[in-house]
Amino acid sequence: MSLRAQAAPPVELRPEGSAATGLVQRAMQVRELGIVAVLALVLVIATIGNSRFLTGQSIRDMLLDVSIVAMLAVGQTLVVVMRHLDFSVGSVLGFTAFMTGQLFVAHPGMSIVLVIVIGMLVGAGFGVINGALVTIGRVPALVATLGMLYVIRGVDYTWAHGKQINASDMPSAFLSLGSGNIAGIPYLALIALAVVLVVGAYLRTFRSGRELYAIGSNPQAATLAGIRVSRRSFLAFVASGTLAGLAGVLWAARFGTVDATIGTGVELQVIAAVVVGGVAIFGGSGSVYGAALGAVLLSVIASALVALKVPSFWGEAINGLLLLVAISLDRLLQQRLSALLRRRRVRHAA
Amino acid sequence: MSGSTTLLALNRATKSYGAVHALREATIELRAGEARALLGENGAGKSTVVKVMAGVHRPDLGTVVVDGEPVVFHGPQDARDAGIAVIYQEPTLFPDLSVAENVFMGRQPLAKARRIDRRAMHRMVADLFARLGVPLAPEQPVRGLSIADQQLVEIAKALSFDARVLIMDEPTAALSGSEVDRLFGVVRTLRDRGAAVMFISHRLEEVFALCDTVTVMRDGAITHSGELADLTPDQLVRQMVGRQLDQLFPKEEAEVGEVVLEVDRLTREGHFVDVSFAVRKGEIVALSGLVGAGRSEVARSIFGIDRRDAGEVRVAGTRLRAASPSAAMAAGVALVPEDRRHQGLIMDLSVERNATMTLVNGLTRMGLIRRGSERAVATDWTARLQTKVHRLSDPVSTLSGGNQQKVVLAKWLATKPRLLIVDEPTQGIDVGTKAEIHGLLSQLASEGVAVLMISSELPEVLGMADRVLVMREGRLVAALSREEATEESIMFAATGQQMGVAA
Incomplete structure (x- = not known):
């Protein structure tokens, strides 16, 4: 038995352990701080290039632009944290926006609160279908929600039949919801902020909120920990749909003109915002604050490029680049960390 | 109490x-x-x-x-x-x-x-x-x-x-x-x-x-x-x-020839360290040990699926390029993996497509697969291995576990390998087919193929192997001859017990 392994001397691992944690923590901070830094940089450059960039009206416009995407990004975060995706939000938004116009055309005196509630309920209904397809039907979220994107849009087109509904068909109280402000801050931005804060607090401080991260981090372990994985996934899709429904109603209030094409492609902006905001597409990490910051960054870049009179093509290219950088960073981080873990494991075993 | x-x-x-x-x-x-x-x-x-x-x-x-x-x-x-x-x-x-x-x-x-x-x-x-x-x-x-x-x-x-x-x-x-x-x-x-x-x-x-x-x-x-x-x-x-060795293992005597596989100080961080051994022509060498001891990882590294961090693999004296299954295949190495459903077969493809997967390049004309040659090869090998197949065009998922394993073996035997690595070749397979597969391995060895067999089943190891290598926690801890190898000696080495305690 000369080939028997020698007993391993105990290996002290603490210093390495703390180094690894330090790395993780640094990486997380860099992620959120990175967005803020890039944001500041863009603001400085744009202000230097165009002195009117940071004036009251221009800021208000930017806030209005970002509010709806930020709201959708919050819903999307709930889904992405569990390793799913919701591509249907653009169509849900379009559908409820047109529906809002139709409601006012059919019932001119309708209560604004009721319209908002109906919009959210319809959005939730689409979320129920998405959630059922994914959790009961076991259809991958990508496929299920992509299918829903087309189905809802198709229904929308059939219903609208080329019709457009204008601001004159909607009550002015409703329209002021989209353009009015308190102390210079648009209502829309306040609503979006409220959504971000409420969902952010939910994800941080409630058991069920933490369970979403657990599911995304390790689905098998989540099952073993007694977490009802399907129920949580289902409810996340419902929440994403509900927020998209709300966003649709607010979209109608903001622009006043609705037809069947509204919100086409918004889902890609939303997913881009979420990823740029540091929500890992592989699930388990990221926050709605990050996602909202991502939405702000992408929107500010778009406005800055307009202010600097850069052709709009570059806006899309830069958004794409940011997305790639964010995802590569994610990937790189993951690999570095697992490599680190492996090495430490061997040293331990040897 | x-x-x-x-x-x-x-x-x-x-x-x-x-x-x-x-x-x-x-x-x-x-x-x-x-x-x-x-x-x-x-x-x-x-x-x-x-x-x-x-x-x-x-x-x-x-x-x-x-x-x-x-x-x-x-x-x-x-x-x-x-x-x-x-x-x-x-x-x-x-x-x-x-x-x-x-x-x-x-x-x-x-x-x-x-x-x-x-x-x-x-x-x-x-x-x-x-x-x-x-x-x-x-x-x-x-x-x-x-x-x-x-x-x-x-x-x-x-x-x-x-x-x-x-x-x-x-x-x-x-x-x-x-x-x-x-x-x-x-x-x-x-x-x-x-x-x-x-x-x-x-x-x-x-x-x-x-x-x-x-x-x-x-x-x-x-x-x-x-x-x-x-x-x-x-x-x-x-x-x-404590089990009885039965007649499951029709081991034939084979002439042991020159060295086919040499593994020299092979190391993959986190999986195994400093593993060296050789397998000769006509020999069946078993790699034994507990699950997680690093046996499959060694096989994967030899075949080039996983990269290696140190060490060398030589097949018939020629160094094998690291992390390249195609180089391993060209050198005459075949690997029948442990998880046949996920790694050995493509479950939705037909039996014939699966059986000829390794030969695809040899069966083409101007880049297109010739159905005729594909069918001929598949028919030949499934018959030689007595595979019970309804139709060759049926998806391989419709076969029983034992017959699926035969398709995997057929796919690799069709490449006429010098070295056959089998990882848990009879896992989840009924007794009758098990004996057939054992007979086949033994016959291949007598035809001059070097066989490296990973198995957790001790009777299989004892019944089939000319030599037994035992791994524990990523290291090779014992090399036993057919005479030295007993269920006890292997278990003692695999669990790290002192041999002296044994009677």
Whole structure:
């Protein structure tokens, strides 16, 4: 038995352990701080290039632009944290926006609160279908929600039949919801902020909120920990749909003109915002604050490029680049960390 | 100790996965204040016992009994609510979350309005770690922790809800000596306070250090149950392996020729270290050891699926390029992988397409596959291996496990390999087909093929191999000749027991 392994001397691992944690923590901070830094940089450059960039009206416009995407990004975060995706939000938004116009055309005196509630309920209904397809039907979220994107849009087109509904068909109280402000801050931005804060607090401080991260981090372990994985996934899709429904109603209030094409492609902006905001597409990490910051960054870049009179093509290219950088960073981080873990494991075993 | 109450028991529990009987009428009682060892070879059914007790699986027949009452666990949560904590072989943690959240997931202490009381949670986890003597910070993320530290988090989790029953499935595999001592100290305290403990380990010295009673399993059934003090390590090992060698192994004498495969100081970080051996023409060499000892990883590295960090592989004297399966195939190496459903076959493709997968480039004209040649090759090989196929165009998923394995073998034999590596060649295969596959391997060796066989089944190893290499924890720890190799000598090497204890 000369080939028997020698007993391993105990290996002290603490210093390495703390180094690894330090790395993780640094990486997380860099992620959120990175967005803020890039944001500041863009603001400085744009202000230097165009002195009117940071004036009251221009800021208000930017806030209005970002509010709806930020709201959708919050819903999307709930889904992405569990390793799913919701591509249907653009169509849900379009559908409820047109529906809002139709409601006012059919019932001119309708209560604004009721319209908002109906919009959210319809959005939730689409979320129920998405959630059922994914959790009961076991259809991958990508496929299920992509299918829903087309189905809802198709229904929308059939219903609208080329019709457009204008601001004159909607009550002015409703329209002021989209353009009015308190102390210079648009209502829309306040609503979006409220959504971000409420969902952010939910994800941080409630058991069920933490369970979403657990599911995304390790689905098998989540099952073993007694977490009802399907129920949580289902409810996340419902929440994403509900927020998209709300966003649709607010979209109608903001622009006043609705037809069947509204919100086409918004889902890609939303997913881009979420990823740029540091929500890992592989699930388990990221926050709605990050996602909202991502939405702000992408929107500010778009406005800055307009202010600097850069052709709009570059806006899309830069958004794409940011997305790639964010995802590569994610990937790189993951690999570095697992490599680190492996090495430490061997040293331990040897 | 027999007077103490039974907290958790399985009563004649039976569980099958398809045709495989993982558990046959198993009865185990875990009593308050008692630590019971559950022993058995790989695949004896220990993990199934754990999963049934943990509420992950429900028994097909028989019952789970808690405090004398039969219960049905609808999921892991039910088992946890009954006070059963399970520490699995592989840590089941959330890498993105903090240590404290991992300990308390789903049971976080709440403050007003059902909000999580983070301060209380961190304090409780810090207390637990102090009790365990673990220098981990509650707020640090689990990603980046060593496996040993992760295992300690699992233990803290079990402690955190004052488990009445603690089940540990090889918790010590990744722990160092002092960590094991500390763990055992905690477990003894729990036991002395009246918890029931079930402990699974391949390290017999740990079993003797911790346990009072023992249950031994073999082939899904319980073969022995009693006081541990009545048994010597030697008797225990015999209980675990004690099987009759039957006529399953028609080993033919083969002429052993020149060296075909030379593995020189092969190392892959985190999996195996410094592995050297050779396989000659006409020889069947078995690579034995416990699951997780690094055997399959060595095979994967030789074939070039996984990269290697150090060392060299030579086939017929020529160095093999690292991390290149196509180079290995060109050199005449064939690998029949362990997981035939995922790695060996493409389940939705036809039998003929699967059987000719390795030859595709030889069967084409101007880049297009010639159906005629494909069918001819597939017909030839499936007939030679007596594969029971309805139609060659049927998807391979419609075949039985044994016939699927024959298709995998056909696919590789069609390349006329010099060296055939088979990983668990007869896992989940019925006895008749098993004997056919053994006959085939033996025949190939006599035709001059070098065979490297990985197997967890000791009778198979003893029946087929000319030499037996034993791995433990990533290292080659023994090289036994056919004469030296016995079930006992292999198990002793694989578990790290001293040979001197054996009779």
